[in-house]
Amino acid sequence: SQKIEQNSEALNIQEGKTATLTCNYTNYSPAYLQWYRQDPGRGPVFLLLIRENEKEKRKERLKVTFDTTLKQSLFHITASQPADSATYLCALDRASGGSARQLTFGSGTQLTVLP
Amino acid sequence: DAGITQSPRHKVTETGTPVTLRCHQTENHRYMYWYRQDPGHGLRLIHYSYGVKDTDKGEVSDGYSVSRSKTEDFLLTLESATSSQTSVYFCAISGGAPGQGQTYEQYFGPGTRLTVT
Numbered sequence: 001s002q003k004i005e006q007n008s009e010a011l012n013i014q015e016g017k018t019a020t021l022t023c024n025y026t027n028y029s030p031a032y033l034q035w036y037r038q039d040p041g042r043g044p045v046f047l048l049l050i051r052e053n054e055k056e057k058r059k060e061r062l063k064v065t066f067d068t069t070l071k072q073s074l075f076h077i078t079a080s081q082p083a084d085s086a087t088y089l090c091a092l093d094r095a096s097g098g099s100a101r102q103l104t105f106g107s108g109t110q111l112t113v114l115p
Numbered sequence: 116d117a118g119i120t121q122s123p124r125h126k127v128t129e130t131g132t133p134v135t136l137r138c139h140q141t142e143n144h145r146y147m148y149w150y151r152q153d154p155g156h157g158l159r160l161i162h163y164s165y166g167v168k169d170t171d172k173g174e175v176s177d178g179y180s181v182s183r184s185k186t187e188d189f190l191l192t193l194e195s196a197t198s199s200q201t202s203v204y205f206c207a208i209s210g211g212a213p214g215q216g217q218t219y220e221q222y223f224g225p226g227t228r229l230t231v232t
Contacts (some may be wrong), residue, residue, distance in 0.1 A: 032219055043205050043223030044158070088156065093219060097119070100146040100165040101209055101219050107157035 003027060004106040006090060013080055013111045021075040021109045022090035023090035033066055033073050034103065041057045044089055048075075080113045087111070119224035121126035121206050127230045134193040136227050137208030140186075147189040148173075149181060151202040158205065163190045165190055196209065196231045203228050 007022035023033070036044035050066045050073070052056045058066045063076040077084050086099055087110045090101040118141035128134050138147060148163040150173075160173030170181050178200060180192045183219040193200055207221040 034220060041226075042206075043226055044221075046220035046222065049219055091158075100148075100163050100171075101221070102160060102163070103148075103158075103221060104160075104174070105158040108153065 004090065004092060006106040006109045008109055009107075010110045012114060013113050015080060015082060015113055017080055018037050019077040019080050019111055019113070020085070021088050021090075021111065023075065023106055025071050025092055028092055028104075029068065030092040030094055030096075032048075032058075033064075034091045035064055035073075035075050036089040036105075038089060038108065039086050045100065047080075047088075049093070052073040058086070059087045082115050098105060099108055102105075118204060119208060119222060121204075121224040121227050123227060125228045127232060129232055130197060131195050134192045134231075136204055136206075136229070137192070137223060138189045140189075140208050140214065141180050141212050142208060142222070143186060144208035144222075145186075145217075147183065148207040148209070149179070149189065149191045150205045150207065151175065151200075152205060153202050159200065161191065161204075166204060178221075196229075200232050201231045219229065 003026045013019050033050045035047045038044045048064045061078045069084045084090050085096045087106050087108040089108045091105045093101050120139045124136045124204040141200045146165055150159040151156045159175045161179050162173055164183040177201045184188045204227045206224040211218045
């Protein structure tokens with residue numbers, strides 16, 4: 001079965017530094033990989049999607065890389081701020097019945113940005 | 116929360132009772148999903164729908180059934196609730212409206228916290 005591992009359950013960094021989160025997967029070749037942010041008591045919020053033929057995607061202070069050979073995605077937040085503190089989830093994406101998308105989620109990395 | 120509501124937001128029920136959770140969207144997205152989220156397991160897909168009356172099983176569908184009689188509503192039913200179904204349940208939508216280009220990101224509702232005693 002598909003397995004997704006996010007490198008650590010918790011990551012603490014100092015404000016202004018770059019946070020790097022890792023997502024590794026096995027037994028699967030996703031067409032897309034997605035990253036979400038989840039705050040306590042809330043539903044996940046979509047951040048970025050990267051396709052299998054894309055190496056890198058950027059959005060403001062966020063950058064995602066996707067290495068299908070290593071079966072790994074890296075998620076970077078540059079110039080991190082305390083407001084970036086949240087749990088970040090990676091999800092593998094594949095088409096399902098009727099072209100719906102099935103997402104398989106990792107268990108998340110809880111990021112804390114210290115002021 | 117992208118025009119998605121879930122009801123109820125909190126529920127406590129007893130083992131063996133039936134429970135129905137409702138997801139309502141105002142975005143006219145084609146696809147709807149039910150997930151459960153538990154510590155140590157992350158989000159796991161229960162069932163999904165790719166159209167009115169079209170549904171399929173996800174990773175953890177045992178003990179759950181779903182129905183979608185209208186585009187905007189997706190119901191999740193626990194026929195006979197068990198303590199192992201204590202969890203936070205999230206509904207999600209994706210795909211965009213028919214006639215628009217398909218989108219792949221999912222938009223999640225606020226969640227329902229269900230406790231089975």
